Amino acid sequence: MCTVIKRQADNLKFLEDTRQHMSRLPSIDPDTRTIILCGFPNVGKSSFINKVDIKPFEALSEEDKQSINSIVQWHTDRQIRDPDRPIFVEMSTVTEVGLVTVRSVACDDLLAQRVQAKIRAAALPGSNVDISNRLYIAKPKPDGNKVMSYFFCR
Incomplete structure (x- = not known):
């Protein structure tokens, strides 16, 4: 047993190094709403996120x-x-005017893309597939005078 472990020492070290490297990577949940903001260095990505x-x-x-x-x-x-x-979509991150609209537009686009992906994944060429049984629409209960919007989940 000891000889087998010694023979595999290089492979085990590689696996340990890979595990450590992957543990430093951020985890991304594909089922959450995610917007990727990308661009060249020093073009204002952080400023956008920090509400300037x-x-x-x-x-x-x-x-x-x-x-x-x-x-x-x-x-x-x-x-x-x-x-x-x-x-x-016009918005200001200082006064927070239009932030909800931007979020709604982004979420609507994401929802449309996900629905299209589900349709493409389930549909065979030339078939009509109903996917309404695979979608869930959360309808929040009224809470006093608060206006609550709909959120779509997968």
Whole structure:
């Protein structure tokens, strides 16, 4: 037994190093609502997260406007968007005006993507599949005069 362990020492050390490395990685739950905010260094990702005011589109430099418009053009080329739905949602992280709207839009988009993924995963070509039995819509009970919104869970 001791000889077998000695022969596998390099493999066991590799596995231990890999385990330690993976324990330092953040855990991501695929079933929670997640938004990935990415970009080059020093472009304001942390500022956005830390609630610093965002300039309105009209106040941006021409270079920033062109960058945003190219992203929007790329997105609209890939997916037909609802013409009534705004491409940009106005918000301020200082006054917190529009934060709920941004969150709602992001969650609605995420929900639509997940529903489409479930439909694609369950549907065979040419078949009509009802997935309503696999979706759950949480309907909060009224709590006094508070207005409560719906949340969709998988």
